[in-house]
Every structure is written in structure tokens, then in C-alpha cells.
Amino acid sequence: MEKEITLKINGEEYTQKVEPRTLLIHFIRENASLTGSHIGCDTSSCGACTILIDGKSAKSCTILAIQAQGKEITTVEGLATTEGVHPIQEGFKENHGLHCGFCTPGMMLRAVELLEKNPDPTEEEIRWGISGNLCRCTGYNNIVKAIKYAGAKIRGAELPSTEPVFVE
């Protein structure tokens, strides 16, 4: 019952035979050997498997590889270019937006679409925007800061302070 599918991941074309029940996250991690996208809850709750499909953020644990036939996928491995890291990667680095890093690829891909739609989001919009991504280490303050920073970078605006935030 295998079917041949063709899809692009980070610009590279993959043509492979898959069982229809193959989940997109498994195709990305196992068939394409791109292990930056993670499997956390496996129930579309945690967002660790978030990737972009034709620019839209999606949870790849709840999408069949075969549904991505003909689509363009972006994973964390596709964010940086020869020019350097993506603004969102710089934001996470400069603001210490991660601790263990497990949620980070999903957070960043989600933030890429969020900033694409609205490069100047308020804190509330950011928090609603990443409501489908869970971080279990450090909390969300530095992640929110990282996304704000990346937005400023993308807009060409003055970069916000990267000083740590202390919460009473």
C-alpha cells in the first residue's frame, strides 16, 4: 500500500515511497534525517514538532506525510542561510530564549509565521501566538523577548535591550 510522494524540505526535493499512515514528523526525522524537529507529546498539544508548510506553521505529528505531497516544508535546519542566522535565531541567542532547547525549534518556526503576519506584535499577541507551544524549563519571558527582538530586527527598528528580566 506504499505510495510515492514528492515534497520539498528546506528547498531540497525528496521523492520516496511511504505508507499512507506515515506521519510527516517521522518522514522529516527518519526519511530525510532532519532531527531538528522534535516529537514531544505526539498529540498536537506541545508544538515541539512545529514546522512550516508553504509558510504556515503546522504540527507535523498530526499531519500525514502524504498530505504534504507537493508542498514546501521549512524546518529549523532551513532557517539560517549563507548570510548568517535567521533573525529569530539571533533573538533566541541574544535573549537566552532557551534552556534545554527541546521546544526551541518549534517555538522559532511558530514565531517565524507570527512575525510574517505581524512584525510588531504586542506581548499579548506574542503570548497568544505561541499558545500552542509549551516550554517546560525556563518559562516564557525570554522567549517573548526573543520574538520581540526578532520582530525589531526584521522591521529594521531599534533592537530592544537584551538585559535579563527579573520577575518579582
Next chain:
Amino acid sequence: MIPASFDYSAPSTLKEALNLLKDIGDEAKILAGGHSLIPMMKLRFAEPEHLIDISNVPGLSYVNFEGDHLKIGAMAREVDLEDSKEVGEKFPIFHDVAKLIADPQVRNFGTIGGNLAHGDAANDQPAVMIALDAQVEITGLDGVRTVGIDDFFYGFYATAVQEDEILTGINIPVPTGRFGNAYHKSERKVGDYATGGVAVHVELDAEGTCTKAGIGLTNVNPTPLRASRSEEALVGAKLDDTTIESAAQYASEDCNPSSDLRGSEDYKRRIIKVLTKRMIHKALERAQ
């Protein structure tokens, strides 16, 4: 978790999809966004032998105001309502509900049609569609038929869509006078099903008397529920505090919640009462 094996087709026309449905019979299941079906298949709660993916069928993704109706194609994604300014102006209730359905990634793929066709009383769009008096367009090989929302939900995961039919669109009447609508649900965390949810739509005449009311309840009955007695309490009346209080009381009495991890039956009735009150007030504010 990986679903049980199944075969897969992605027809490029509606007719092809309907013929496949007819040939394969009840072992086939329509795949739209897949964000209800695939989780169920991963848990092996559903094990269809054949998925018919209708995402390649053209012309099902529209969200348009046409004449005196808002028309929503079955494959329109939740995000399409969320992002539409025009929808937000006439039906802010869709912006209320969009924000509360799962999370942004799920809304990018989950469809409005799927949300209804799944027939789950815990889904949010059914209550909204009840409040707005939607008509559901169902297509079979013999043609298109239209079913009122009150005749759409049959029972647990069962709807008016027959085995050889596909839900293809939803039509919502756009009122002409003063009207307002609102939805809210109580949830334990983002992405959770409702502990209880209430959708309210009211229409008013020039003097502020209610001429039409729609109230739908989420996850407090085996099927999405219309709070008929509450609606009757509003129609023909000025919506003062006493009227609203009694409508809310009726809703809490007429729903049938069961005690579970989200709360006891009594707690859920109280949630419904409070939310009904709040949503009538909010719909009224929006009708000014």
C-alpha cells in the same frame, strides 16, 4: 503513535470523491484538515480502511458574503475566519471562537466543515452555528441538499451527512437590523475542550426589543445543544437584567452535563449560567 494501516486517495474533483465514497462504502472516511480524525486514528479510536483527502478538490475554501448570507466552504480553515476583517465586523463571534479553538497551528489546518462534520459536542463551532441558525450544504451524487443546523447533529459523532455524502458548505443568514453575537468557553488550558461554552446571537428592533435570539451550548449534552427555553425568554422582551437572569437559569437547567475531570455536573451548570449571562450582555453591547 502511528495509525493503523489504511489506503489513501486524493481525488481532484468532488464527483471523483463521491464516486470513491460510493465504491468503498462505510469503510471510507473523508479527510479534510485531519486535526480531529488523525488524533483519533493515532489512538486507534478510529480505524478507517480508506481516507479520501478532499484538499485537492477545488472551490471548497471560500469565505464570502453573498447576498444576505455569509458562505463558508467546507475546506475553509479556522484561520480564514480569524483573519477575515469583514467576518469580524459582522460576526465578531467567529473571532471569539477562533481564538478558543485549540491553538494557531491547529487553526491553520483544521477546517470549519470538519469541525461540524465530526459531530463532536465538545467542538466549539457547532454551538456558534446553532446560535447563528446556519444551513449546512451536503452534496451527494444526486446533487446538493440543505439541512438546517437543528436537523444536523444526530447523536454522538453522528450527523445528517450520510455515508455517500460530503459536507460541502455552510450558509449563515446575515441580519439587516441591529444585531450582536458572542462566544466564550471555560477551559482549563489552551487547547482543552470546553468545560462549558455558550454562543449567543440577538437581534433587536429600533426600541431595543429582542426580535430573534439564538443560544448554542458546547459540551454539556451528548450533542451540541440549542437552549430553546432561554431563546424564548428573550424574544419579545427588553433585555433587562431580570430577563437575562431567567434565560441564563433556563440554560443551566436544560443542559445535560456529566461529571468528569473538567468538573462536576453542578459546577458545569453554574458555568453555563454565568457564561450565558455574560454572552447575552456582550452580544447586546455589540448590537448598540
